[in-house]
Amino acid sequence: MIEQSRINTIKTCVDLKAYIEQATGAAFKKNGKGYVCRCPFPDHEDKTPSFVVTPRENLWNCFGCGRGGDIFEFDHLYFNLDFKTSVQKHEAAAPASQKAVKNKKETGTDGLTVKDQKLLARVVSYYQHTLGEDPKGMAYLKTRGITDNQSLTDFGAGFANGTLLNILPEDADIIKSLKKIGILNTRGKEVFFNCVVFPLYDDKGAVVNLYGRNIDDDCQIKHLYLPGKRTGLVNRQAAKRSQTLVLTESIIDALTLYDQGFKNVMPIYGTNGLIDDHLFFFNRKIKEAYLVFDADDAGRNASRSVSEQLKEKNIICHVIELPVKDVNLYFNRHTPEEFETLLKQANPRSLEQSDKINNRKQTLYNETDQGFMVGYGDRQYQVKGIQRGDTQLKATIKASTDVEGNALFELTTIDLYSSRSRTWFAKLCADLFRASPELVREDIGRLLTLVENFTPKQAKAQGPKTTKEETRLAMAFLKSPNLMEEILADLAVMGVIGEEINKTVCYLAATSRKLAKPISILIQSRSSAGKSTLQNAVLSLMPEEEYENYTRVTDQSLFYKEEDSLVHKILAIEEDVGMGGAAYSIRNIQSSGRITVATTGKDPGTGKMKTEDYTVKGPVTVMLTTTAADLDQETASRFIFLSIDESPAMTAAIHEKQRESRTLKGLVQKTKTRSIIKKHQNAQRLLKPIAVVNEFTPYLSYPSQSLVTRRDHEKYLGLIDAIAFLHQCQREIKTMEIDNATVAYIEVTLDDIDRANRIANEVLGQSLDELARPSRTLLDAVSKMVNELAEDRNTPMEEIYFTRRMIREYMDWSDWQIKTHIKQLEDLEYLYIRMGSRGKEYAYALNYKGQGEDNSRFFLNLTPVEEIQRLMAGAKEAAKGG
Numbered sequence: 001m002i003e004q005s006r007i008n009t010i011k012t013c014v015d016l017k018a019y020i021e022q023a024t025g026a027a028f029k030k031n032g033k034g035y036v037c038r039c040p041f042p043d044h045e046d047k048t049p050s051f052v053v054t055p056r057e058n059l060w061n062c063f064g065c066g067r068g069g070d071i072f073e074f075d076h077l078y079f080n081l082d083f084k085t086s087v088q089k090h091e092a093a094a095p096a097s098q099k100a101v102k103n104k105k106e107t108g109t110d111g112l113t114v115k116d117q118k119l120l121a122r123v124v125s126y127y128q129h130t131l132g133e134d135p136k137g138m139a140y141l142k143t144r145g146i147t148d149n150q151s152l153t154d155f156g157a158g159f160a161n162g163t164l165l166n167i168l169p170e171d172a173d174i175i176k177s178l179k180k181i182g183i184l185n186t187r188g189k190e191v192f193f194n195c196v197v198f199p200l201y202d203d204k205g206a207v208v209n210l211y212g213r214n215i216d217d218d219c220q221i222k223h224l225y226l227p228g229k230r231t232g233l234v235n236r237q238a239a240k241r242s243q244t245l246v247l248t249e250s251i252i253d254a255l256t257l258y259d260q261g262f263k264n265v266m267p268i269y270g271t272n273g274l275i276d277d278h279l280f281f282f283n284r285k286i287k288e289a290y291l292v293f294d295a296d297d298a299g300r301n302a303s304r305s306v307s308e309q310l311k312e313k314n315i316i317c318h319v320i321e322l323p324v325k326d327v328n329l330y331f332n333r334h335t336p337e338e339f340e341t342l343l344k345q346a347n348p349r350s351l352e353q354s355d356k357i358n359n360r361k362q363t364l365y366n367e368t369d370q371g372f373m374v375g376y377g378d379r380q381y382q383v384k385g386i387q388r389g390d391t392q393l394k395a396t397i398k399a400s401t402d403v404e405g406n407a408l409f410e411l412t413t414i415d416l417y418s419s420r421s422r423t424w425f426a427k428l429c430a431d432l433f434r435a436s437p438e439l440v441r442e443d444i445g446r447l448l449t450l451v452e453n454f455t456p457k458q459a460k461a462q463g464p465k466t467t468k469e470e471t472r473l474a475m476a477f478l479k480s481p482n483l484m485e486e487i488l489a490d491l492a493v494m495g496v497i498g499e500e501i502n503k504t505v506c507y508l509a510a511t512s513r514k515l516a517k518p519i520s521i522l523i524q525s526r527s528s529a530g531k532s533t534l535q536n537a538v539l540s541l542m543p544e545e546e547y548e549n550y551t552r553v554t555d556q557s558l559f560y561k562e563e564d565s566l567v568h569k570i571l572a573i574e575e576d577v578g579m580g581g582a583a584y585s586i587r588n589i590q591s592s593g594r595i596t597v598a599t600t601g602k603d604p605g606t607g608k609m610k611t612e613d614y615t616v617k618g619p620v621t622v623m624l625t626t627t628a629a630d631l632d633q634e635t636a637s638r639f640i641f642l643s644i645d646e647s648p649a650m651t652a653a654i655h656e657k658q659r660e661s662r663t664l665k666g667l668v669q670k671t672k673t674r675s676i677i678k679k680h681q682n683a684q685r686l687l688k689p690i691a692v693v694n695e696f697t698p699y700l701s702y703p704s705q706s707l708v709t710r711r712d713h714e715k716y717l718g719l720i721d722a723i724a725f726l727h728q729c730q731r732e733i734k735t736m737e738i739d740n741a742t743v744a745y746i747e748v749t750l751d752d753i754d755r756a757n758r759i760a761n762e763v764l765g766q767s768l769d770e771l772a773r774p775s776r777t778l779l780d781a782v783s784k785m786v787n788e789l790a791e792d793r794n795t796p797m798e799e800i801y802f803t804r805r806m807i808r809e810y811m812d813w814s815d816w817q818i819k820t821h822i823k824q825l826e827d828l829e830y831l832y833i834r835m836g837s838r839g840k841e842y843a844y845a846l847n848y849k850g851q852g853e854d855n856s857r858f859f860l861n862l863t864p865v866e867e868i869q870r871l872m873a874g875a876k877e878a879a880k881g882g
Contacts, residue, residue, distance in 0.1 A: 006087065006091070007072075007087065008276075010071065010072075010087060010090045010091070011058055011070055011071065012058065014058070014071055014090055015055075016053055016055070016058045016059070016060060016070075016071055016074075017035050017053045017055060019071065020040065020053065020060065020074065023078070023079075024040035024078070025040075026038070026040045026051070028053065029049070031049075031052070033054065033055075033056060034052050034053055034054040034055065034056075035052070035053045035055070036049045036050075036051065036052050036053075037049050037051050038050070038051060039051040039062045039064055039065060040078070041062070041065060041067070041077070041078065043065075044062065044064060044065040046062075046064050046065075050062055050063045050064035050065075051064075056227070058070065058071070059272070060074060066298065067298060068271070068272075068298075069271060069272040070272050071086070071090070072086045072087070072305070073271070073272055073301070073305070075089070076301065076305075077301070083305060083308050112181070112208060115177070116177060116180070116181055117206045117207060117208065119174065119177055119178065119181065120181055120183070120207050120208075120210070121199075121206070121207045123164065123178070123183055123210075124156065124158060124197070124199045124207050124210065126158075126164060126167065127158025127159060127160050127164075127192075127197050128156060128157065128158040129158075130158060130159045130160070130161055130163065131152070131157055131158045131159040131196070134159055134161045136159070136161065136215060137157075137158075137159025137161070137196050137215065138159075140196060140215035141157070141196060144252060144256065144328050145256060145259070145328060145331055145332055146252075146255055146256060146259050147259070148259050149445075150441065150442065150445055151255060151258050151259040152255075154235070154258065154438075155198055155234065155235065155251075155254075155255050155258065156198060156199045157196060157197070157198055157255070158196070158197045158198075158199075159195070159196050159197065160190055160192040160193055160194065160195050160197055160212065161193070161194070162190055162193045162194070164183075164190055165188070165190070175188065181226060182210075182226040182227045182228070183210075183226075191212075191224060192210065192212035192224055194214055194215055194216060194219075195212030195213055195214050195215065195224060196212070196213050196215060197210055197211065197212045197213075198210070198211045198212075198234060198251050198255075199232075199234075200231065200232025200233060200234055201232055201233060201234075201236055202231065202232055202233075202277070203236070203280075203281070207232070208231050208232040209225060209226050209230065209231050209232040210225065210226050211223070211224070211225055211234075211251050211269070212224040212225075213250075213251070213252060223250075223270070225269070230269060230273070230275045231275070231277055232277060233266065233277055233278065233281060234251050234254060234266065234267050235254060235258065235263075235265060235266050235267075236266070236281065238263065238264045238265060238266050241264070241436070242264040242286075243285055243286060243287040243288065244264060244286070244287065244288045244289070244290070245264055245265070245266055245282070245286055245288070245289050245290070246262055246264060246265040246266070246289075246290045246292055246343075247265075247266060247267070247268060247289050247290065247291050247292065247293075247306070248265060248266075248267045248268070248292050248293070248327055249267070249268065249270065249271065249273075249292075249293040249294055249299060249302065249326070250267055250269075250270070251267045251269075252328060253267060253292070253326060253327035253328060254266060254267035256327050256328050256331055257292070257327060257339075260331055260336045260339070261336055261360050262336070262339070263436075263438055266278075268306065270302075271293070271298045271299065271301065271302035271305075272302070272305075274305075274306050274309060279309070279313060282310070282313055282315060283313055286313075286315055287315065287316065288315065288316045288317075288318065288347070289310055289315050289316070289317050289318070290317075290318045290319075290320055290343055290346060290347070291303045291306060291307065291317055291318070291319045291320060292320045292322065292327055293306075294322075294325055294326045295321065295322040295323070295324065295325055295326070296325065303319045307319065318343075318346040318347045319346065320342050320343065320346050322342075360376060360377070360439070360442065361376065361377065362374065362375065362376055362446075363375040363376065363377065364380065368382075368384065370384035370385065371383040371384035371385070371386060371395070371454065372450065372454060374446075374447070374450060376443050376446070378401055378402070378433075379399070379401055379429070379433050379435065379440075379443060380399070380400050380401065381397055381398070381399050381400075381443070381447060382397070382398040382400070383395050383396070383397050383447065383450070383451060383454075384396050385413065386451055386454060391417060391551070392415050392417055392418075393415065393416045393417045393448070393451060393452065394413060394414070394415050394416070395413070395414065395416060395451050396411070396412070396413045397411075397412065397413075397414065397425070397447070398410070398411045399411075399428075399429045399432060399433075401432060401433050408432055409432070410425075410428050410429060410432050412425060412428070416444075416447070416448045416451055422441070422444050422445075422448075423441075425444065426440045426441045426443075426444050429443070429444075449554060449557065452550075452552075452554065452557060453554075453557045453561065455561070455562070455565060466682050466685070470678065470679075470682050471682065471686070473679055473682070474679055474682035474683040474685075474686055475683075475686060475729065477679055477680075477683050478683050478686060478687070478726075478727075478728075478729040478730070479729050479730055481730075483726065483727060483730075484504065484723075484726075484755070487503070487504070487507050487680075488500055488503055488504065490541075490676045490679075490680065491503050491507075491537060491538075491541075493669050493672055493673065493676060494537055494540075494669075494673050494676060494677075495533075495537070495657060495661065495669075496530075496533060496534055496537045497653055497654065497657050498645060498650055498653055499530075499534060499644065499645060501642075501759060501762045501763060502523070502534060502642045502644070503534065503538070504759060505519075505521060505640055505642060505719075505759060505763055506521060506523075506534060506535065506538040506623070506642070507538055507541070508719065508722040508723060508726065508759075509521045509621055509623065509640065509722070510538050510539070510541070510542050510547075510570055510621060510623070511684070511687065511722055511725065511726050512621055512718060512721070512722040512725065513546065513547075513568050513569055513570050513619075513620065513621040514568050514687060514688075514689045514725065515619070515689075515692070515718070515721055515722065515725055516619060516691075517619065517714070517718055517721070518568075518619050518620065518621040518718070519621060519640060519715065519718045519719065519722055520590055520621055520622040520623065520624075520638055520639045520640070521622075521623055521624070521639055521640045521641075521642055522623075522624045522625070522626060522639035522640070522641050522642065523535060523623075523624070523625045523626070523642045523643075523644065524625075524626050524627070524641065524642065524643050524644070524772075524774075525625075525627070525643065525644030525646060526627055526646065526814075526816060526817060526820070527627055529644045529646050530644055530654070531625040531626075531644050532574060532625055534644070535572060535574075535623055535625055538623075539570065539572055539623070540677055541676075541677060541680035541681065541684070542570060542680075542681065542684055543681045543684055543685055544681075546568070546569050546570065546684070547569055547570035547571075547572055548566070548569060548570070548571050548572065549572040549573075549574075550571075550572070550573050550574070551573075551574050551575075552573075553573060553582040553586075554582065557582060558582055558585045558586070558589070558595060558616055559585065559595060559596075559616060561616050562616075563615055563616060563617055564617055565616065566589070566616055566617065566618060566620045567617050567618065567619070567620070568619065568620070568689065569620055569621070570620070570621045570622075570623060571586070571620050571621070571622050571623070572622075572623040572624075573622075573623070573624050573625075574625060575624075575625055575626060575627070586622055587638055589616065589618045589619075589620055590618070590620070590622060590638045591638065592618075593617065593618040593619050594615060594616065594617045594618055595615070595616050596615045596616075622638075622639070624639065637708060637711050638711065640715050640719075640763055640764065641763065641773075642763060643772075643773045643774065646774075646817070648812060686729070687725070687726070687728060687729075688728070690725070690728055690733070690744055690745060690746060691743060691744065691745035691746075692721040692724045692725055692745065692746055692747075692748060693745045693746070693747050693748065694717070694720060694721070694724075694747070694748040695747060695748070696748060696750070696753060696868055697717075699863055699867075699868040699871045699872065700717075700753070700862070700863050700868075701861070701862060701863045702716060702862065703861065712764050715760075715764060716756065716760045716764060716862075719756040719759055719760060720748055720752055720753055720756040721748070723752040723755055723756055724746060724747070724748045724749070724752045725746070727752070728746050731746040731747065731749075732746070732747075733745075733746060734746070734747065750865045750868065750869070751865075753865055753868070754864075754865045757862045757863075757864065757865075760862060761862065771824060771825075771828065771830075772821070772824060774817070774820075774821045775821045775822075775824040775825055778807075778811070778813075778817075778818070778821045778822065778825065779825055779830055779848065781807070781810065781811045782802075782807060782825075782831070782846060783846065783848060785802070785806070785807070785810045785811075786800045786802065786846045789802070797846060798845065798846070799845075800845070800846065801843040801844065801845050802843065802844055802845075803843055803844070804818050804819065804822065804844075807822075822844075829847055830846075830847055830848045831844045831845065831846060831847060831848075832844070832845055832847050
């Protein structure tokens with residue numbers, strides 16, 4: 001057995017560059033911090049130097065043929081020496097071939113102070129936050145088949161998108177420390193930029209290193225660590241809780257296995273990445289190891305090398321030969337059960353992994369009158385009393401199992417949106433089931449998804465029965481000649497003041513759910529401006545059984561709803577970020593009226609894998625709110641975009657209404673609100689799905705200079721249809737025979753078109769502007785301010801420089817508003833930054849000559865009803881003359 005100290009001495013003291021030069025005749029040249037030459041291996045015709053030696057780490061790597069490692073790996077590949085012979089060769093070598101060990105203290109993770117470790121932990125925490133904010137990192141992980149958020153949390157996954165410097169305080173010591181640690185390079189840039197990152201921990205749980213995998217596969221350097229000696233472990237808990245480990249070649253491979261339910265997995269760091277920390281941990285408890293390395297020459301050589309080192313620690317090794325290149329690719333084509341078969345082939349004895357996979361299987365799902373029952377393995381959960389709120393999702397859960405003939409259970413009510421509640425309940429259940437906390441936490445996560453997607457039976461009903469008097473009042477409301485004005489007045493009584501156009505469009509969109517092509521709306525404002533108030537007020541006027549209101553929609557949740565559960569309904573989501581990965585599904589059901597997904601599952605009868613299709617039908621009206629200034633155009637183009645009035649005048653009006661609500665008049669209005677809501681809900685139930693025919697379309701017009709108008713034109717026609725549909729009780733119901741079927745319809749009137757024209761010019765005209773409405777308002781105000789300053793100073797406008805503070809004082813906007821919307825003006829070059837750097841204020845200059853005089857180009861110039869009447873009269877005259 002060769003002591004680790006002897007191996008470390010050779011790795012540290014032998015001059016690898018000099019050794020390779022002497023052994024192969026290679027001619028090295030200095031290249032940055034390393035040396036480069038043509039690859040010395042005979043089977044690699046290296047036309048340009050791609051063989052690199054890094055003296056700092058005493059490692060070599062060829063970017064051409066993909067080989068690399070330490071001095072022992074070079075001896076094995078070049079001279080065909082086994083590990084023991086290579087050690088003996090270098091110990092017998094002359095001292096001249098060895099280099100002196102430097103006394104100079106290296107920067108990096110060696111000897112991190114407590115302060116450095118705390119700073120590194122804060123960086124890791126920020127990167128973890130960024131992974132959830134920036135979709136690029138999560139998108140990369142999804143391409144690798146990693147989708148479980150709990151797995152990412154357990155591994156501490158993060159993403160470095162280059163924004164770290166933006167949140168750092170103005171502290172030179174912090175910058176210096178980050179450079180010393182290796183987070184920043186000498187130029188102050190993030191070393192791990194564009195990488196998904198994972199922390200490495202010591203045995204005390206402190207972060208001591210960081211691994212980064214660049215998400216761009218075309219980059220030259222894909223794998224990064226902090227400089228200095230490689231230290232720290234990933235998923236170190238695996239070595240504490242099990243005598244058997246699965247070792248992988250990389251952290252991504254380990255995460256893939258963990259995501260598939262194999263929790264006792266730990267990565268080494270490349271083919272030569274078995275470090276002292278691994279051996280120290282293994283020496284305590286590990287008896288067996290399964291080596292799952294890449295199915296290539298480098299991976300097979302690493303398996304042999306690692307096996308030899310582990311055998312010296314009396315650890316039994318089983319080498320797994322994958323049928324594909326690596327673990328990640330394997331699980332794109334195979335199931336966890338098939339991987340378990342590979343483990344059993346390597347070691348026929350019963351494995352711990354087998355029980356875990358069986359324990360993860362869903363064995364039961366039954367809906368009850370109050371909720372549902374679900375089982376995983378021998379663990380059962382009965383869920384009832386589901387209560388939904390804006391930030392809470394409460395449920396009463398009874399966890400039960402049968403242990404040695406005794407029925408045991410835990411019964412409690414928890415908030416599934418509370419991490420603390422889930423953790424506490426998981427601990428109770430782990431004790432009850434005598435199962436690992438990780439397994440039960442996974443159960444609770446799956447329960448959360450089931451509860452979010454559960455639709456109570458009472459919500460599927462057709463709504464409460466109404467009395468004759470209630471029906472009479474609702475019908476009188478629908479037949480009112482001032483129907484639209486009454487709707488606005490009712491919303492005002494309910495406390496939604498002003499916003500006449502926004503209220504009208506919201507109500508029409510909600511009503512359009514019963515049309516073949518509904519309208520969807522997106523309401524934008526900053527926080528507290530009232531967008532949710534408007535959306536919730538309109539929703540309250542709709543029958544409860546005809547809308548779904550969610551705080552968050554998970555990626556696949558819509559696919560597993562009942563096929564007709566969304567037909568002619570409203571799907572309301574609070575904040576566009578609540579769509580998450582479901583955004584594509586929502587866009588698809590808006591465009592094509594249905595979504596379909598194919599999933600693979602096991603046939604309970606045959607045990608074979610089979611493909612199952614899930615389809616959810618539309619049409620559906622989607623209502624969203626957002627605080628974002630810039631929106632994904634693929635999503636935004638499907639909505640009518642509404643902006644909340646954030647002016648001081650509107651704020652003053654809201655304050656007045658809030659004060660009034662405390663008065664006797666306010667009490668009267670609150671009492672009236674209940675009857676208003678019931679009236680509208682009953683009226684909406686009376687509206688019948690019916691076709692709308694518009695015979696005036698030959699005379700209508702719409703701008704065509706932009707591609708965006710192709711969708712906006714549909715929105716305009718949809719507004720006309722929705723207005724006519726809402727007035728169906730005031731129109732003649734006509735019928736015609738089509739393919740031996742009687743089809744009922746109502747016709748659009750000129751009044752409908754006139755009302756739609758006024759609304760469209762207000763809400764659709766802005767889509768012709770490349771700027772969002774708040775950005776356009778900001779630009780016009782800045783133009784006016786610069787013009788006034790130029791006149792006062794008798795200076796050309798292009799020489800006037802201004803700051804955000806000047807804008808803030810001129811417009812009386814908040815700093816948040818200006819910082820949010822000025823970014824779009826910078827990006828589209830209406831403004832440019834004159835100067836600005838860390839520690840100095842930004843100064844802007846105007847790069848715009850419009851000053852608002854061309855705003856008429858955003859007017860849709862729709863055909864007025866008077867012109868339609870004139871054109872129709874002319875057509876009739878022409879017909880008579882013919």
